[in-house]
Amino acid sequence: MEISLNHYLVLSSILFVIGLCGVVIRRNLLINFMCLELMLNAANLALVAVSHFRNSGDGQIMVFFIITVAAAEVAVGLAMIVALYRRRQDVYTDRLNSLKL
Amino acid sequence: MDPVFFYTFAVLAVISAVLVVWNPLARNTVTNAMFLVVTMLSISGLFVLLQAFFMAAVQVIVYAGAVMVLFLFVIMLLDIQAEKKRRLRLGGLISGISLSVATVLIFRNALFAEGGADETTGSMVFEGSTSALGKQLFTQYLLPFEIISVLLLVAMLGVILLSKKELK
Structure with missing residues (x-):
């Protein structure tokens, strides 16, 4: 059986939904962040698959940019988590419920 | 040969993605990060x-190397006991699962809409060679490429500012 574009898109949506579920049900900020990365990866997989089956390089260029933005986002986000932990000694979103530090 | 590899990688990715979200065997954030590496x-x-x-x-190089090392470093630095x-909270579980079902x-x-997603088979495939990609990146997509380098610089400055001892 030939692997078609739909196979890749279904796999990518499964990974995306798992990541989304993780962001909602888990309370640990670090795990929420890892699930965000999982969702970005699912989108990357869909883009590369479409790029392959559509015979164009544009999707791969977009994935290149997404990976760069994700790296920047991880660096800033983890620095924020560390700064928050230094103030509050906590990484659980259900206890971080005040706007004032 | 192709379907065998596809299904192997797909099953591996989905199983380890589930273990990233919730691992019943090990209650340790490092384990979750390691399963994220397997997914990547x-x-x-x-x-x-x-x-x-x-x-x-x-x-x-970027995800399994750089990003996950950063994650592991922060996890071990904070060492959440x-x-x-x-x-897992019941309310979170219910909202998460209902949101997932909706998605x-x-x-x-x-x-699977009727008349949607027209099938293009892989007969005429794009040669994903690095030189073709680089040529496209430095001609058609030159401006976004430059903007993304500024973005990386801004992110670096932001991280340095955030990790100072006292924010004024």
Whole structure:
């Protein structure tokens, strides 16, 4: 059986939904962040698959940019988590419920 | 041969993605991060199957290398002990699962709509060679490429500012 574009898109949506579920049900900020990365990866997989089956390089260029933005986002986000932990000694979103530090 | 590799990588990616979200055997954030590495590597294997060799290499170097090392460093630096006592909340579980079901329905309607997603078979495949990709990146996409370098600089400055001892 030939692997078609739909196979890749279904796999990518499964990974995306798992990541989304993780962001909602888990309370640990670090795990929420890892699930965000999982969702970005699912989108990357869909883009590369479409790029392959559509015979164009544009999707791969977009994935290149997404990976760069994700790296920047991880660096800033983890620095924020560390700064928050230094103030509050906590990484659980259900206890971080005040706007004032 | 192709379907065997596809299903192997797909099953590996999905199982380890589930273990990233919730691991019943080990209550340790480092384990979750390690399973995320397995997911990233499987996705990079799928990139190889899609003949996106450069993207596969970047995926391994940037995600499995740099990003996950950063994650592990922060996890070990903070060393959260409360994770072992944590249980999943019922309210969060219900909202998460209902949101997932809603998203699955949206995806299903998008992917299996009548007359949607016309099938293009892989007979005429894009040669994902690095030189073709680089040529496109430095001609057609030169401006976004430059903007993204500024973005990286801004992120670096932001991280330095955030990690100072006292924010004024």
